[in-house]
Amino acid sequence: MKNNFKILTLSILSLVGITSCTDLEIEETDSIISEGFQGLADPSSTITNLYGTLAGQYAGQEDYFALQEVTTDEHLIPTRGGDWGDNGLWRVMHTHDWDGQHTFIVNLFQNWNGNQLQASQVLDSRSNPSATNIGDASFIRAYSMWVILDNYGQVPYRDTSLPSSSVPEVLTGQAAVDFIIADLETAIANAPTTAAASGEANLRTNKAAARYLKAKVLLNKHIYVGGSPDSGDMAEVVSLVDAITADGYSLQEGYFDLFLPDADTETIWALEANTINKIVMGLHYNSTSIQGGGWNGFSTLAEFYDLFEGDSESNELDGSQNPADGQEERRGGVPTIGTDFAGQPYAADNSGYVNGSNVGYGFLVNQQYALDGTALKDRQGAPLTFKRDFKDGDGNINFINNDETTGIRIQKYAARNGDASLSHQIVFRYADAHLMKAEAMFRSGGDPTAMINDLRTIRNTQELLGTVSEQDILDERGRELYQEAWRRNDLIRFGQFGRDWLFKAPGTINNDDYNVFPIPPAQLLANPNLVQNPGY
Template identity: 50%
Template sequence: MKKELFKSSLLILVSMLLVISCTDLEIEETDSSIADSETEFTGIDDPAPFVNNLFSGDLKGIIENQQDFYALNEVTTDELLVPTRGTDWGDNGIWRKLHEHTWDAQHPYILNNWNNLNQLVFRATQITDPRTTEATPEQVAFAKFIRAYAMFWVMDMYGQVPFRNPGEGVDVDPMVMSRAEAFDFILEDLNDALPNLPTRGPSSENLRPTKAAANFLLAKLFLNKHIYLDSDTPAATDMTRVVELVDAITTDGYALQSGYFEIFTPDVDTETIFFTISSVGNRMWNGLHYNQSAPGNDGGGWNGWSTLAEFYELFEGDPNTNVPGSGQEERRGFVPLSASPLPAGMDPDEFDENNDGLLDGSHIGYGFLIGQQYSVNGAELTDRGNKPLAFEKQFPALAGNTERTGIRTIKYHPTYGAFTGHQILFRYADAHLMKAEAIFRGGTGSGDALTLVNELRNIRNAQALIALTEQDLIDERGRELYKEIWRRNDLIRFGKFADAWTLKINTDDFRKLFPIPTSALLTNPNLSQNPGY
């Protein structure tokens, strides 16, 4: 396992530059209505590097960025928020607007995400175009999968999908698919790709799609079909299809794995169906305090992202502390009281870079960090004002916070590298819960929903449920999948995205869709603004 370590100062600079976005109405070359080239498209001579860049370049960048795609799917929910601390994380209110549900069509992250996803669709389309005659069936399958993935999110987040064939010039306005049309297009892409995708179980090679990855995305498609087609209730046949797709993933060798936080390491596990080489640094350091550091990032965290008290309280255990022995279930994690000795068998060159006999980063907790935090030697950490670094549950507001307000969350851990490139996109526990939900909603198949949920809870050291409700299902998905990009999608499917939660101002139901960016409307008259904006 090789760590990818970067200087924290460089990453902070890059993060600061990414925050600066243009909100005027000038047409940029990255807008979805602009082709990559004004020359006639005659195909791609050597598809291999283009296919590789779809995953190791375009997708990698979309996923590892803490803004845009990730922020829109997480900071708009009850799971994560980015409070302003003095002047830190103010950024002209762009983070606060996401949590408050007060964004508009000129929010820079909404524009950036629109451009990035649509650009990924277009680049994948270039590989699938018949004029790219040298592409192998597997390369075309990879491209159709990634096009389906990007288009899934455009459909999910914006409700309409622009589409341009590579041979069309910039004078041609891209056609626009409705949600129903995009659903059919995505379904066709995945069904076309499936026969030529490799059949592979758990593997270090799963940074490229497999049949299991395609079946996972198909399951997401059918689980949300009634939302996308504006139906009140899901069809039993669609829910049965979800069950069948998850069973196919199981047949390929995927299974639940014990040791929850060990799943989020670069090692092969039985749960990871599809991952990227995206750095996990943002997921790790954007919530940790400046004085919480580890080898590979001696500069410490960035002291921003936090969670709400009510989300933390979904988990079993003492609501006011999370030190070992607090009665917590495994997924809530713990706050260690000091660093741990390097376990026998672990390579000190890999896991004890400073040769102190301690496991690197093991003084930093897992899961939900609340209350006093500790140094490597067990001393109580302090903030920059020399006050005890004890993370508090409550916020005075979205602005005016101290360095200590807000419970912090961490899933990927600096023990395995401060900026390791390994981020999970599709995980078997998610598929397992999709199957339980599908059966709960009328699908047929082996097992029953309550048994499936309790199977997961048992392996996570949580108490078994005696009955199962819709609220139990959405809560269980929150406990298992926090920070894995699915919270907004889940809340919408369960009819809870418009619910009130702490520091949220608006409960407008129309915000289930983001607005079409203003610049996109100006450059493509086939687009229309979503209702409410």
């Protein structure tokens, strides 16, 4: 899939005339550019390819995921010896020291605008799209344009009916929101109604997915147009979520089971995106033999881990895989021994144990264990103990020169579920819709305490809340949706993306300029309608 994704991306770039970030000369040598677009011969095939492209863009730990997660308090990648230095590529994401030449920033802009262009080609009347094509393409274009608006604050749009040499117009603020909402209304009108727990049916656009995205856009609308949340928008968010509920979507018990390919009542929209990167990116090399071991990269801040109930210093499971340190279900835990193999779905036998079952779900801290219960060691022979703090060889808190064991690790898609990994990642989930409704109620003067407690009850938390504050809602979203690529969006909406956290560059603290990323320089040269964002 990765190679096909690269080929498709190059094709998209040639269509839109995008150039490399290191070569700012504009060349129009492709015959497609000079001849102009005349319609697609097979729009259904283009839609299929677009879903595959989205899956490739969503699967990895770089680009989209990195910009939504590593830029927050939820993820960071310290340099451990010679590992993960990459000329500061990952560090600047967390410290907010990025610029417009950063690979992830360039790629996100190019690739998601490429999605938009292909969707527009499907929607062109000369392509003779079916009603199903229109539903899919309208949704994909709206989603892609929203990603660009949310990350860059301005969206270039190419009208496929105009000459290919024309410069795309740029939509901002209300105009961008209106365009995206119109596409979503078209998607709602043309997409099928997919009942909850339909499994693979949720891999395509449905009315619930389009309503979910419309609610997400409206909840964030004041960020894009200025001002404060509009009560009418908040009322519509509530109505949209109620319509999703009417299709049978609901909260479901068994938190980590939700991330398996099995049908459930929470998955609104998923992609056939391989999960292996999300599994191995944080594990130590010796954590598991699956896929040759972990990458020993991604970790989380102790302050984020401390949002969850349980002993802050330990997160073990007992021999029956039950919480041993008072931790809530969503925090997961560290198994002290592997699970006996008995033909479990997605599992492989490893000497009588489920392969990878020594790796826990959720947050991994302190001593890690092998399948037989032996305490694991790092490559230097020291105990493999994932630590809260990031310290260098001199014992100082540092982003570089860490040893192999620093940082609490996260596992939402787990090693135990298959050596080949699973091609199923949730993009839109009902618990998020539930929390969006609660937030909309709160922002329009209502009391969402009962809704928040409904979620906490089904997640087996120890305590229910007596009242709910804005901070409580943000914290609950963090606990429920970690590693699902929503943290940056949430922190911006709650006014906390600029707050101080470990290793953030002083000049970026409380600086709203960093709420959007810079427009890549090559894009500014290619399209004079784009304007560089303030502060860059």
